[in-house]
Amino acid sequence: MRDKRAREKDRPPFKVLGNGTLLDLAQDLPRTKRALANHRSITDLVVRRFGGDILEAINGGVEAPEESGHTAKPAPTNRRRLDRR
Secondary structure: OHHHHHHHHOOOHHHHOOHHHHHHHHHHOOOOHHHHHOOOOOOHHHHHHHHHHHHHHHHHHHHOOOOOOOOOOOOOOOOOOOOOO
């Protein structure tokens, strides 16, 4: 939803809906526009513009069956980890 809106507006995705806001929504899982509007990182403008799309994405994610055995693997990097000592 966020990426689609960002492409439509020719903006980076974080300008449409911030990463921290997405994480907060994923933890709280609001189910109504009222609950969404009461969320600390969601403005009334965001609720008016695409609150329905946000709730639809949340409900679709909650109702989607989990894929068995799928775990996200970190992307390989060439960076070395520093020893804590």
